[in-house]
Amino acid sequence: MPPQYQDQTHILLAVDCIIFGFDNEELKLLLIKRDFEPERGKWSLMGGFLQDSENTDMAANRVLQRLTGIHNIYMDQVGTFSDPRRDPVERTVSVAYYALINIEQHNEELSREHSAEWFSLSDAPPLIFDHGEMVRQAINKLRQKASSQPIGFELLPEKFTMRQLQKLYEAIQGQELDKRNFSKKINQLDVLTKLDEKDMTSSKRGSYLFTFDKDKYEISRNKFSI
Amino acid sequence: MPPQYQDQTHILLAVDCIIFGFDNEELKLLLIKRDFEPERGKWSLMGGFLQDSENTDMAANRVLQRLTGIHNIYMDQVGTFSDPRRDPVERTVSVAYYALINIEQHNEELSREHSAEWFSLSDAPPLIFDHGEMVRQAINKLRQKASSQPIGFELLPEKFTMRQLQKLYEAIQGQELDKRNFSKKINQLDVLTKLDEKDMTSSKRGSYLFTFDKDKYEISRNKFSI
DNA sequence: TCAAAAGTGTTAAGCCTACACCCATGA
DNA sequence: TCATGGGTGTAGGCTTAACACTTTTGA
Numbered sequence: 001m002p003p004q005y006q007d008q009t010h011i012l013l014a015v016d017c018i019i020f021g022f023d024n025e026e027l028k029l030l031l032i033k034r035d036f037e038p039e040r041g042k043w044s045l046m047g048g049f050l051q052d053s054e055n056t057d058m059a060a061n062r063v064l065q066r067l068t069g070i071h072n073i074y075m076d077q078v079g080t081f082s083d084p085r086r087d088p089v090e091r092t093v094s095v096a097y098y099a100l101i102n103i104e105q106h107n108e109e110l111s112r113e114h115s116a117e118w119f120s121l122s123d124a125p126p127l128i129f130d131h132g133e134m135v136r137q138a139i140n141k142l143r144q145k146a147s148s149q150p151i152g153f154e155l156l157p158e159k160f161t162m163r164q165l166q167k168l169y170e171a172i173q174g175q176e177l178d179k180r181n182f183s184k185k186i187n188q189l190d191v192l193t194k195l196d197e198k199d200m201t202s203s204k205r206g207s208y209l210f211t212f213d214k215d216k217y218e219i220s221r222n223k224f225s226i
Numbered sequence: 227m228p229p230q231y232q233d234q235t236h237i238l239l240a241v242d243c244i245i246f247g248f249d250n251e252e253l254k255l256l257l258i259k260r261d262f263e264p265e266r267g268k269w270s271l272m273g274g275f276l277q278d279s280e281n282t283d284m285a286a287n288r289v290l291q292r293l294t295g296i297h298n299i300y301m302d303q304v305g306t307f308s309d310p311r312r313d314p315v316e317r318t319v320s321v322a323y324y325a326l327i328n329i330e331q332h333n334e335e336l337s338r339e340h341s342a343e344w345f346s347l348s349d350a351p352p353l354i355f356d357h358g359e360m361v362r363q364a365i366n367k368l369r370q371k372a373s374s375q376p377i378g379f380e381l382l383p384e385k386f387t388m389r390q391l392q393k394l395y396e397a398i399q400g401q402e403l404d405k406r407n408f409s410k411k412i413n414q415l416d417v418l419t420k421l422d423e424k425d426m427t428s429s430k431r432g433s434y435l436f437t438f439d440k441d442k443y444e445i446s447r448n449k450f451s452i
Numbered sequence: 453t454c455a456a457a458a459g460t461g462t463t464a465a466g467c468c469t470a471c472a473c474c475c476a477t478g479a
Numbered sequence: 480t481c482a483t484g485g486g487t488g489t490a491g492g493c494t495t496a497a498c499a500c501t502t503t504t505g506a
Contacts (some may be wrong), residue, residue, distance in 0.1 A: 005315055010236035010273045013308075013319055037228045049234045054307040056319070080306045080321050082239075089231055093239055095284070095306050117390040163458080172243045180460070181496065203457040205503040389485080406487070407469070429484040430477035 002182040013093040016047035016131065017062045018078065019068070020139040021103035024164055026120045027171040028103070029135065030067070033115040038089055039128040045135075046114070047094065057096045061098040067114055068198040069107030074100045074146065074154040078138045086130050094130075098138035100154035147226050150191055153212040155211070161199050162186070169226060190222060191217040238318040241286045242273035243356065244304065244364035245294070247329035248381040250390055252346045253397040254329070255361065256293070257353070259341040264315055265354040271361075272291070272340070287322040293340055295333030300326045300380040302371065304364045312356050320356075324364035326380035334378045359394065373452050376417055379438040387425050387433040395452060415450060417443040 019030035031043045048063040050056060057075065064073050078096040086092070103118070111117075119125065121139070126132065146152050151153050166182045186192060193213045198206035217224070239370045245256035274289040283301065290299045304322040320335070329344070337343075345351065347365070354356065372378050378394050389418060392408045412418060419439045424432035443450070 002315060004262055004275075005238065008238055009278050010464090010506075011239055011276070012231065012234055013237055013239065036230055049230075050237070050308070050319075052235050052317070053310055055310060056306060057308075079303050079307055080282060082276070082283075082321070084279055084281060089228060091278070093276075097306070180498085181457090183459080184461095185495095203503085204505045205456085205458055207458055387485090404470075405485090406471085409486080410488090411468095426477095430479080431475070431483085431485055432477080432484055 009091075012087075012090060013050040013056070014092050014094040015050065015056050015063060016045040016081075016094050016096050017063055017067075017075075017135060018045060018096060018098040018135050020098060020100050020138075020142065020155065021118060022168050022171060023103055023118075025080060026122075026170075028118040028120055029038055029124055030101075030106075030111070030116055030118055032067070033117070034128070035115060038087075042128050043095065043125045044115070044128045045096075045131045046133060056095045056097075060095075060099070064081065064099050064101075067110060067116060068101060068105075069110050070101060074151060078134060078141055081130050081134060082187055083130065090093050095132040096138065096144060100151060101144075102155060102157055104157055109112070143172055143174075148224060150189075150212065150217060150224055156212075158210040159195065159197070159199075159211055161202070161209060163202070165210070166208075175205065187225065190220055191224070235317075237315060237333075238313075239276040239282070240273050240318050240320040241282050241289060242271040242322050243286055243290055243301075244271060244322060244324040244361050245290065246324060246326050246364075246381065247332070247344060247395060248367065248394050249329055249344075250393060251397070254346055255350055256327075256332075256337070256342055256344055256345040258293070259343070260354070261341060264313075268354050268355045269332065269351045271357045272342070277448060281320045282323075286321075286325070289302075290325050290327075292294075293336060294327055294331075294341060295336050296327060296331055300377060302367065304360060304367055307356050307360060309356065320360075322360040322364065324347065326368075326377060328381060328383055330383050346351050369398060371398075374376060374450060376438065376443060376450055385421065385423070385425075385435040385437055387428070387435060389428070389433060391436070411452060414451075416446055417450070 021030060027163060033042055034040050034042055034047050037190060046063055046067045051058045054062070060075055061073065065071060075097050078098055080093060080095045082093040084091060099162045113222055127135065146169070152165065152172065155168060162183050166177055167187065168181060191213055192210040195209045195211065197209045200206045201211050229253065247254045247256060256259055260266050260268055260274050272289055272293045274285060276285045285299055291297060301323050304324055306319060306321045308319040310317060315421055345399065347420055354409065372395070376390065376399065381394055382390060388409050392405060396403055418436040421435045421437065423435045425435050426432045
């Protein structure tokens with residue numbers, strides 16, 4: 001082994017997942033109540049250690065699937081957190097990922113097994129270690145990303161109304177939007193297909209359902225901007 | 227120790243630095259020729275292993291100072307690279323950082339000791355491991371960041387001409403800009419101080435020198451956009 | 453018939469883009 | 480006197496933001 005590699009400290013590497021969902025009103029966060037030490041009983045992000053054969057993307061996917069039951073979740077790396085004292089048990093560096101899931105698809109039984117619960121961003125409990133900072137950075141990254149790529153659709157059911165989409169973007173950006181300007185902009189992007197179906201649950205008149213059209217998006221990818 | 231922490235694989239954690247400089251014409255990259263195995267004689271990014279008492283920001287700063295002699299370099303985390311086979315010697319996960327330095331400030335002697343050389347982005351040699359991918363991601367991140375925050379100034383000497391600043395932004399964005407529109411925009415931002423001094427090296431008439439004014443920037447931070 | 457949400461257009465302001473000429477000076 | 484780079488303004492198109500009324504229908 002080359003001398004540079006000898007006598008170097010070996011450490012634990014973990015991944016932690018900031019799991020976002022959307023319930024037609026608010027952005028939510030899936031958190032787990034720890035049933036193990038350290039910090040048993042406190043709330044934290046779902047995480048896990050990197051295994052020998054994995055890269056961190058794979059580790060995050062594994063962790064996400066264990067908690068939600070969903071494969072192929074949309075995911076993006078937030079950053080790496082490495083304060084020497086961030087984990088009191090042993091030096092552990094953690095790579096944070098945020099994930100966007102369609103709240104309807106997630107397996108509630110699995111979540112119950114992990115004592116997981118959804119929290120609104122505004123009333124999430126304090127989190128262990130540096131998980132609060134991870135969440136802050138994830139929200140910033142999500143905001144940036146959502147304004148340049150149509151990732152918002154990952155958080156919605158397959159069919160959704162224009163108003164649901166608008167509420168989602170309002171939740172991500174943390175500000176209200178004008179509904180006329182919003183639908184004008186979305187229509188200009190030409191990435192949605194308007195269905196003949198209406199959603200009758202939210203009003204007497206009903207509102208048209210749309211689906212996201214990946215083919216159309218590929219064509220107009222460059223002009224996406226909200 | 228909690229059972230979750232036992233029997234987990236411990237790995238090496240490294241940082242690698244994508245060091246950008248600017249020589250009035252082009253964006254450049256500072257690379258080192260490895261004088262150690264593996265891949266002795268090939269070109270790579272400057273890197274190092276994380277030490278016990280450091281976080282990765284500190285490690286990157288230490289590595290940068292060792293090569294350039296400069297303290298407090300502007301730095302930003304690019305991402306973490308963790309393919310199980312990225313380093314053939316031993317499993318090593320690496321956190322990539324890009325750094326912006328004023329090419330005039332860097333200590334050439336130190337660079338010579340490390341067999342370091344500046345390369346234009348367009349004719350940089352192939353790099354070891356996944357360092358090429360790190361550079362690609364760093365350029366993307368730099369482009370994004372430079373369009374929303376005035377980090378370009380980190381790459382210039384303290385006093386610079388409007389044309390140097392424009393050439394820098396052209397180099398970062400990879401496209402030519404109109405000089406009238408550019409100076410209009412910069413002036414609107416109101417973050418520069420125009421000096422009475424002129425730079426006489428680039429033309430007979432001379433061109434005014436400017437400095438970046440951090441106080442003004444703090445005031446108008448929110449409207450920065452190029 | 454009324455309450456509640458859906459749907460739809462226009463105008464003004466600001467921003468971005470394209471574009472060309474004169475100036476100062478050293479050689 | 481000429482060649483070189485420096486400096487400056489305007490007009491048109493486009494994008495964004497602000498704004499209000501009618502429709503549908505179940506209760």
